[in-house]
Amino acid sequence: MENTPRGNRLHIAIFGRRNAGKSSLINALTSQDIAVVSNIPGTTTDPVYKAMEILPVGPVVIIDTAGIDDSGDLGELRVKRSMDVLNKADMVLLVIDAGSGVTDYELKIARRCQEKKLPVVVVFNKIDAHHVTEQQIEEAKTQLAGPTVVVSALNGQGIGDLKIAIVNTAPATWDDQAIVGDLLNPGDTAVLVVPIDSAAPKGRLILPQVQTIRDILDHDAMAYVAKESELKECIANFIKKPKMVITDSQAFREVEKDTPEDILLTSFSILFARYKGDLETLVAGAKAIERLKPGDKVLISEACTHHRMEDDIGTVKIPRWLRQVVGGDLEFHWSSGHRFPEDLSDYKLVVHCGACMVNRREMLSRIMQVQQVGVPIVNYGVCIAFVMGILRRALSPFPTIQQMLNDKK
Known part of the structure; x- marks a missing residue:
């Protein structure tokens, strides 16, 4: 492969108020003009994902978000979409205009990151125009619970220090799970x-x-x-x-x-159920297939978009196999790409793809979202093995989980 798959890249989300210099910081980090820069607040309206290489960090996905202080009905929607990025990020760069300091907006983001156990690097930007004191830096470290660096995205000052902070702060285990x-x-x-x-x-x-x-x-x-x-x-x-x-x-x-x-x-x-998610939870979810009844709603979700073949696995084969198990028709719904339904409460089962095109944090976030409303979730491979009656055999490399399946009533 010429490029590291996007799902295996460190996902770095850039948060900050409007006009804090988030897009300029991305350009400075990558030494490329890949993000639109403007003095007009609110230039970035929706999260923008860019796969790239940052030396010495390596392959990453940079996620540029809308300002967390956006206002109005449309602005609130933009902020919500930005907040959803926290479900996909491995770490956060919290950008602050050095001329304005820490506000309630930054404190709110920091709290959300702490709740999700996301590491944060605090970045005071625009030091070419404003001075940042040692006291401000120490207060930011305490208030926002993250290492703090001062930079100028305009002239590149401090960008090297920021890269070091990213390397030192990135979660050590974000991609260390072996496939097999x-x-x-x-x-x-x-x-x-x-x-x-x-x-x-x-x-x-x-x-x-x-x-x-x-x-x-x-x-x-x-x-x-x-x-x-x-x-x-x-x-x-x-x-x-x-x-x-x-x-x-x-x-x-x-x-x-x-x-x-x-x-x-x-x-x-x-294998990908374990590599990208939680195999134990997905195997437990397979038992729900036995409880399905004609007319039940089932969500089939894929994390990417692709050209559908005539006998497509997600839209044709799995629905056919599930209908055979149930002995009647089911009400199927589908989702694809980064959009994952917010209201899952009406579904009796969620069947998810192998998640090869998203990172583990996003897949785990989806699993937790489904669990919170008490809906079972299974992935394609586990589902197929179950409907074919060979799930125990297919779990032979995982004796502990195989035993868990044996113990399920």
């Missing part, structure tokens, strides 16, 4: 079953497959790739049996038949 490598020993072999059909992108593999291969190699194990029709012959050719078979969820039935019981079996989507 921690389940393999050096020298182990994993067979990846990759169906090639009309939904497969020509000339390349899909992102979760590529990331899984890389994770296996990073952990000094070996990856062997085969189509589902070649799996039986593939396994027979090994002198030493592979440790694990990882399949596309849609090929679960065929792959399960051809995988010996002494070889671990799972799917890319189940």
Whole structure:
């Protein structure tokens, strides 16, 4: 891959009042004119996401937000959308105009960040025009609970210090969860079953497959790739049996038949349920499928937008399988991209994609949002394994969670 996937980048949200210099700060951090800069307050109206590289931080997504002091009916809507960014951010840069100091707006953001356990770096901007005293800096550290740096986005002063503060403050664990490598020993072999059909992108593999291969190699194990029709012959050719078979969820039935019981079996989507979310919660949610009744409302949510194929997994296959389990029709609703419904209380089940295009914080935020209204949630791979009757087998790499499923009444 030429670029780090956006879901694996450190997400840095820029907050501050109107005209505090947020967009100018982004341009200074990246040494590019990527954000629109204007002296007119309120130039940035909606959150803007930019994937980029900041040295020495590495690959990041910078999220530019509207001013937190925006006013009027439209302004309140903009502020709300900015606040929603806190569900997707790994850390926050709180930008303050050095000429005005800390106000209730900054204190409110700091409190929200503390509630969400989001690290904050306080940035006094425009020091080319205003002096910031040591007392102001110490008070900001205490009031806003974050390291404080002083910069001039206009002339670049202090930008190096800000980059150091980002490196030192970024959560150490924001992307350290392995996909599968921690389940393999050096020298182990994993067979990846990759169906090639009309939904497969020509000339390349899909992102979760590529990331899984890389994770296996990073952990000094070996990856062997085969189509589902070649799996039986593939396994027979090994002198030493592979440790694990990882399949596309849609090929679960065929792959399960051809995988010996002494070889671990799972799917890319189940691995991503752990990598990007909370596998235990998603497995617990699968039990709700048994309780569905004809007419129940089900939300199927995908974190990205893509061209729908004729037999699309989210709009065709999963609805068909769920109808077969229920023995009747269900009322399906769909969401895609960054928009996730605010009112989830009427749904009996949420089925979410593998979340390969969003970061773990956003996926966890969605899971918590669903849990708060008492609605069960499951992801594609867990759902498919359950409706095919092989979820226990598909959880063989995770004996603790497998036992939890056995204990569920």
